[in-house]
Structures are given as structure tokens and as C-alpha cells.
Amino acid sequence: MDAIEAILTRRSIRKYTSKPVSEEVITELLQAAMSAPSAGNDQPWHFIVIKDRQMLDEIAERKQYAGMLKEAPLAIAVCGDMEGGGRPEFWEQNCAAAIENILIAANAKGLGTVWLGVYPKEDWIAPVRELLGTPEHIMPLGIVAVGYPAEEKPPADRYDFAKVRYDRW
Amino acid sequence: MDAIEAILTRRSIRKYTSKPVSEEVITELLQAAMSAPSAGNDQPWHFIVIKDRQMLDEIAERKQYAGMLKEAPLAIAVCGDMEGGGRPEFWEQNCAAAIENILIAANAKGLGTVWLGVYPKEDWIAPVRELLGTPEHIMPLGIVAVGYPAEEKPPADRYDFAKVRYDRW
Numbered sequence: 001m002d003a004i005e006a007i008l009t010r011r012s013i014r015k016y017t018s019k020p021v022s023e024e025v026i027t028e029l030l031q032a033a034m035s036a037p038s039a040g041n042d043q044p045w046h047f048i049v050i051k052d053r054q055m056l057d058e059i060a061e062r063k064q065y066a067g068m069l070k071e072a073p074l075a076i077a078v079c080g081d082m083e084g085g086g087r088p089e090f091w092e093q094n095c096a097a098a099i100e101n102i103l104i105a106a107n108a109k110g111l112g113t114v115w116l117g118v119y120p121k122e123d124w125i126a127p128v129r130e131l132l133g134t135p136e137h138i139m140p141l142g143i144v145a146v147g148y149p150a151e152e153k154p155p156a157d158r159y160d161f162a163k164v165r166y167d168r169w
Numbered sequence: 170m171d172a173i174e175a176i177l178t179r180r181s182i183r184k185y186t187s188k189p190v191s192e193e194v195i196t197e198l199l200q201a202a203m204s205a206p207s208a209g210n211d212q213p214w215h216f217i218v219i220k221d222r223q224m225l226d227e228i229a230e231r232k233q234y235a236g237m238l239k240e241a242p243l244a245i246a247v248c249g250d251m252e253g254g255g256r257p258e259f260w261e262q263n264c265a266a267a268i269e270n271i272l273i274a275a276n277a278k279g280l281g282t283v284w285l286g287v288y289p290k291e292d293w294i295a296p297v298r299e300l301l302g303t304p305e306h307i308m309p310l311g312i313v314a315v316g317y318p319a320e321e322k323p324p325a326d327r328y329d330f331a332k333v334r335y336d337r338w
Binding site: 001002003004005006007008010012028030031032034035036037039043045046047048049050051052055079087089090092093094095096097099100101103104105107108109114115117120121131132133134135138141142155156158159160163164165166167168169 | 175205208216337
């Protein structure tokens, strides 16, 4: 799929078929994620590929707004190292860029995704950390639910000229 | 350009030709940016399109690691509203996703970019805020330098299997 089309047609997809996502495609999504830029090239990201049905169900039950994981065949938790590298204060934006790459690559591969925010909401972080067992310095930024779409959404035109200024505020 | 190719071949480009970037292409970059997802669909982003030579030069002089703006024909400052919407605590990751979309779309259009981090480093924020005149609640997250590339870089294969875990940490 064309890059601009993949960016403009990406929507949050919350219904999936039961078709599994192959290891090959999962690797392509992770390659896309790790192609994101990072401050000082720190690459502060870590990925937990979740296919275990029980784990997906438990996250769905314990994390608010994660109900679609009950039917998703796959989720990728994207975590950041808050202490490593030379520019740890940029971990959140670096990992967010990696997530966005996953969403676009997935759309290009015919997959549907939704980005479930975790950090910095304490009551969303706690159950996810407990279930995934992340160490203290490794923070789950978000979880991407992934599956072949069982719903169709037209592109959303969010372009808003009022958000654009020239040369200064 | 194919979406996966646009993601995998994106590199930080810091040398540009003098060829200007058309308004049409700038609009495409901004459409890509605003196609990013955001928590609660808050769309907390604001964009300052900078073509004024004096402004580009002043940012280059006063913000560390921004020297390439002296030859860049264009920069886009991506700012976030830290107080608006229903989920303001997600402004940083939402705006980071918008920036990543700009980088990928630009690569697909044959442009080179580099993401200059600003927030949360105080000594990088201060001169940028002063020059751009952003209100208190509007934070410049980063500045994207944009231009037709005057350097070539092969794709960087950053894929690292050690960053991947399965089902739990």
C-alpha cells in the first residue's frame, strides 16, 4: 500500500476476525517499530508480543477500555526504558513513534489496530505492569491490539487549518 | 512509495538542497500529521510552519543541535496543548505520533527530515518558546527540519531480537 494512503486511511479498529497473524507479519511490524528515530539513537523500546489467550483475556478484564483484546488474536505491548541511554527523558516520544510505525505498517498489511494508552495513567499502568511483570525501570507506554479487521471504517479527515500557524504563534 | 519501504528507509537527513517545498506538499505533510490517533480523539496538536529565513536562522543559533536549520528551507514545529481535551496527559505521545507521520510522509514524497527534540529539556524549550511565542499551555514538543536531501543514507537496520519478548517480561 502507498505510504500516504496507509497514513491517511488508518483508523482505530476494535473488531477482528479469528484469523491469526503470522510470525512473518509480526516480525515486519516489529521491524517497522524499531525503524523509528530516537533521541541520541537510544532505541529505548522493548516489545512484548502477546498471543497467549489467557493473558489477552486478563488484560481485557483488568485494564479499562481493553475489552477488544478478548477477540484480538494478538497484542503488542510497547514498553520504554526510563533510565537507559543518553537521553532517557525522551523515552515516551521515542516509543510513541515506534507505536505509530506499527499502526501504519499494520494498515499497509491489511491488519486493523487500536492503540490502547497505558502510561501515564496510574490505574491503567498498575494492572498491566502486574500482568506483564515489567521491571521498575521498564514502563508499558501502550498496548496495540492487532487483528484482521471485522469492521470497516472510512478514512477520517481530521485536517483542521485552524491548527496551522506560520513562522510564529 | 510503498508504506513499509517509507518506514524502513526513513533516516535523519541534515543536509538539504535549496529547492523550496511547495505549499501543496506542506499541506500533505500536515494532513499526514493530523491523521495520527489521539487519546479520546483529543487531537491536541498545533503546527507552526516556518519558512521565514530569519526565524529558521535564529532557532539554529539558539537551540542546541539545530544547526541544519540554517540551510533547511522549511521546518514544522509541532506543539501540544497540555491542558485541552479530555485526556491532556497523553499530549506528548499523541504529538509524537503526529511527528512520526510527518517523517514517513516526507520520506515518501522524496523529502529529507530530522526530528529535533525540544520538550522536556528546559534549556531547549526556553529559546524555542521565546522565538515562537507559544502561550503557557502550548508546548513545543519538537521541530521537524524539512528539505530535499543533499545527502544519501542507506536504510539503518535497527531490528534487534533482544528487544522482543513473548506474552510477559
